Amino acid sequence: MSTPTTPTKKFASQADLEEKKVTFEQISEHAWAYTAEGDPNTGVIIGDDAVLVADTQATPAMAADVIRRIREVTDKPIKYVVMTHYHAVRVLGASAYMAEGGQQILASQDTYDLIVERGEFDKASEIGRFPRLFRNVETVPAGLTWPTMTFTGKMTLWLGKLEVQLLQLGRGHTKGDTVVWLPGEKTLLSGDLVEFDATPYAGDAYFQDWPGTLDNIARLQPTQLVPGRGPALKGPEQVQQGLTVTRDFIRDVWTHVKAGADAGRDLNAVYRETYAALQPKYGRWVIFNHCMPFDVTRAYDEATQYPDPRIWTAERDIEMWKTLEG
Numbered sequence: 382m383s384t385p386t387t388p389t390k391k392f393a394s395q396a397d398l399e400e401k402k403v404t405f406e407q408i409s410e411h412a413w414a415y416t417a418e419g420d421p422n423t424g425v426i427i428g429d430d431a432v433l434v435a436d437t438q439a440t441p442a443m444a445a446d447v448i449r450r451i452r453e454v455t456d457k458p459i460k461y462v463v464m465t466h467y468h469a470v471r472v473l474g475a476s477a478y479m480a481e482g483g484q485q486i487l488a489s490q491d492t493y494d495l496i497v498e499r500g501e502f503d504k505a506s507e508i509g510r511f512p513r514l515f516r517n518v519e520t521v522p523a524g525l526t527w528p529t530m531t532f533t534g535k536m537t538l539w540l541g542k543l544e545v546q547l548l549q550l551g552r553g554h555t556k557g558d559t560v561v562w563l564p565g566e567k568t569l570l571s572g573d574l575v576e577f578d579a580t581p582y583a584g585d586a587y588f589q590d591w592p593g594t595l596d597n598i599a600r601l602q603p604t605q606l607v608p609g610r611g612p613a614l615k616g617p618e619q620v621q622q623g624l625t626v627t628r629d630f631i632r633d634v635w636t637h638v639k640a641g642a643d644a645g646r647d648l649n650a651v652y653r654e655t656y657a658a659l660q661p662k663y664g665r666w667v668i669f670n671h672c673m674p675f676d677v678t679r680a681y682d683e684a685t686q687y688p689d690p691r692i693w694t695a696e697r698d699i700e701m702w703k704t705l706e707g
Contacts, residue, residue, distance in 0.1 A: 405450040408605045409566040414613035419667030424570030424607040428540020431460035437474035442517030444474030464488040465572025466555045469507040472526040488528035492557030500525040551594030552587040569603040577611030577623045579667040584675035585690040588635040638680035
């Protein structure tokens with residue numbers, strides 16, 4: 382009598398083909414959130430004389446839907462695009478906004494450096510992982526999305542009389558993470574430093590730094606927040622919840638992986654143990670099965686011999702997946 386086998390998980394998000402419902406809602410006087418049931422979010426700031434968009438969607442064709450919704454509420458020019466970090470799913474739609482008259486693509490210098498080092502590898506890697514999120518990928522111009530202006534630490538923009546701050550509050554999701562902060566409205570666009578009802582992707586993360594970076598966000602006392610994935614967080618209690626669950630997930634992964642690595646167990650054993658420990662608490666979150674192999678691999682690297690994330694290539698993605706999930 383043959384022993385039943387467990388079905389192999391489809392690689393990354395290749396089985397995720399269901400379209401999501403988009404919501405475009407105003408969350409403070411000048412800030413709007415474009416969300417889609419756990420797909421990557423876009424934050425929009427409509428100032429006195431111009432518009433800023435943070436995280437562009439994955440392709441110009443997908444960005445066109447963001448632009449259409451912006452045009453339903455304002456005809457002000459889209460002047461600024463902010464890259465909260467370098468991941469392709471966040472930035473490859475930028476050309477659509479520049480075609481609308483955009484003047485600057487802004488990013489931290491650390492993000493620029495990451496694009497130089499690993500942008501092409503990341504682009505190929507992410508397109509392979511997320512076929513639905515790279516709809517009409519042929520509309521992406523050849524090459525990479527490059528910032529036209531970079532900063533270190535802090536940059537202040539004025540959209541008329543509206544103050545907008547771009548802040549690096551610490552390493553977390555990547556080493557280049559930037560948040561967009563409206564101090565006058567206590568509203569924050571966090572990029573993937575914060576997620577809600579969605580699993581943080583930590584394949585390029587700094588696990589030991591990320592909780593402290595979330596503490597730095599909390600010190601700003603935001604009352605509205607657009608996370609990288611999941612619904613907009615409205616009110617101090619929801620914002621605190623978003624920060625807490627993101628921090629808890631990162632700490633839980635790190636605690637289990639570090640303990641396994643310190644005990645001398647190999648990556649496969651640590652992955653199985655960590656997945657089993659976290660699945661009951663987090664398994665319902667969007668892209669949990671996608672993220673866990675990448676997250677545990679990066680945490681194991683950080684706990685052993687790689688303080689900085691190694692580059693993910695399309696080939697490394699597949700090799701890792703076969704090793705842990707094959």
